[in-house]
Amino acid sequence: MNGARTPEIRSFGDFVSFFLSELKPRGKLITPFNVISLPIMIIGLILIVIRLVKGLGAVTNLSNQFPWGLWIGFDVITGVAFAGGAYTLCFIVYILNVEKYHSIVRATVLNGLLAYMFYAGAIFLDIGRWWNIYNPMIGNKFGVQAVLFLVAWHFLLYMIAEAVEFSPTVAEWLGLKRVRKILSGMTIGAVVAGVFLSTLHQSALGALALMTKGKLHPLWFTEFIPLLFFVSSIFGGLSMVIFEGSITHKVFHFKLSQDKIKAYGDILAGLSRICAGAMLAYLLLKLLVLAHTHAWHYLNTPWGYWYLFEVVGLTFVPMLIFIAGARSKNNLAIRAAAMLTLLGVMLNRLNHVFIAYKWYIPLSQRYYPSIGEIIVTLTIIFAEVWVFRWIVHRMPVLEGPPAWAKEEVEE
Template identity: 30%
Template sequence: MSALAHRPLGGRILTKPVFILGFFVLLGAYFIARRFIFGLGDVSHMSNGYPLGVWVAIDVVVGTAFGCGGYAMALLIYIFNRNTYHPLMRPALLGGVFGYTLAGLAVMIDLGRYWNAFNLLMPWYAQLNSVIFEVALCVMAYTTVLWIEFWPVFLERMPPAFKQRFNLEKFQAFLKRYMFVFIGLGVLLPTMHQSSLGSVLLVMGSKLSPLWYTAWLPLLFLISALTMGYSVVLLESTLVSRAFRLPSESALLTPLSRIVAGLLALFLLIRFGALLAGGHLNLVFAGDRLSSLFLIETALFLAPLFILASPGGRGSQRWRFLAAVSLLAGGSLYRINAYLMAVDPGNGWVYFPSAPELMITVGVVCLEIMLYLFFIKTLPILHGSANQSHGRLL
């Protein structure tokens, strides 16, 4: 494991896709500035009935699930001792760093009285009976842990003279010696807050449709986070290898796909079992808006299950890619539905995101993609000789 070599991908930084992404980042930054200058009402359609809008539902609830690639791979490599997957660890960790950091940015944009955010760290303001308080602390702690886990990448890139001048060699030795502590926290903390994202919905009671409401929500959210994390690894590896004409990592991705299929089957079994046990299975075919959303979700989950469960499907790069896209779409829709679409707060409250709200979310996503491209080109993220590019550079 220690002998695994990583090198920067190299290539031009300022390319046409980067300029396109940068335009949307600047557009999102403009609306973020308006939000902080003129308040939430200037850019958002959130209300007392719908206090959680797309910034939470997409940027946080979905975004952190997309950022669970590092968590999912750490669980597989360090807990279940599957070291053969270690070449996939750093790209997955990088996705986690950006997924959680930018989710934190979205929370700061979403907070009404954002200047009081530091109160979260004050013991006398602690709400020990609040699930959201636990989620906030865990996400904050895990984001810190992710950056600490990622620090060896920066240290490897620094010239020896620079590290010696600022005495960073001791810090590097410290990280190497005690990294197991941060890896342990990096497995514990997402397990806690991803399941707690499901627990948050339990307090909604009858406001959440029975098609989504179940006592098994914490477990369902945890399993969905793992499946989405592994799917991000499949998607990222395929996109990078195709975009930069790198050798395929099918030898690792094919057995990983079998793990994804198993988790997905478990998710569907628990979900339909909960519906059957609660006597709500008939709602699946009610023919209304919610049943249609449920059936779309289910189709998006079943398609990758059949693909990845078959040897031909998981062994094909194209089919793996399509399965990952479908699973991520299904997981995203599941979480958006549970937090927004399937919620009825009563009293005639309605919610549809404003254009500025959506543009801020688009800007955050584009910023993540830009930073990802910049990091893999300038830092030792990709492993071995696989990062010798012979094609176009994004």
């Protein structure tokens, strides 16, 4: 395991010199990921410029009939659900004091912070008049009681909370001992605020779908969408922790101690049990919603089969795999269940945004993402991965705090 180098920064000049030295590439430059992602990101940046200059119609297939598409459905609403692992894990570790998962908190918080930062960028791109992006923050035009006002402020405040949670890692990277001590003292407060804010805006994103009454298929529309979005963000977020963590442990294994590598199997088993419990609660809620809305008769229709594929095939089945994987401590089964769960959460969000929206319209008149929308989405994902990789290569994210920080905690 490589030890993190602690600089001595006593002036702004020292910081600039250190930061410039850290910009030097780490690892191989020619890799399959770099070769695939770089051209896509270059094309994506060009498309983003075209979109900002010429408008949404120049790049997307959005219309007045279908104002929300891939950028909102996947980049924002699905992405926020996937980032739910940060608030869930912080609640487990810092509030419930379950130290078992402490070793993966930093990577999870970093992933959540970057996700929100890049998803905010996706919102920026999806707004028709992007120069008015500040309006939701001040409640202009629609008032401070609007759901968008709530979501906008929760996004901003939650990003600040996650930045505070991750800030001790940055202080350790820079060798700022006094600053690190102050920031560490703010962690619990930031966690409490983050859990509170994330709980609200996960459900608030579901509240946006309440505006689609009469347009969203009855199998998906219910006044309980906010609650369902919140519960699904728990197992969706933790599934992303399993998926992302497994890749991170493989790519950055040289930064991990043998103890952390050996303990990771128990961590995966524990996360899979939590996922299974949350998925069981979600499925029971779905049954109650079906009974409440009297939508049973739709199940024996093409849309009903699609609904069952989402609920049974991509929620109930992976729940069973999670349970079996946790019992046998089969990491491969747990990872497979996590991937199926991520597909299920993604499909659920896309169904709410545009697949099951205006379900009565012929297929030929429906919205389909353009190639430009797909490339921009891939650009956002790849850019996040590049930034995540850059930070993990340089900051003590996986290996944990340096020796001086550990001594400070013991004191």
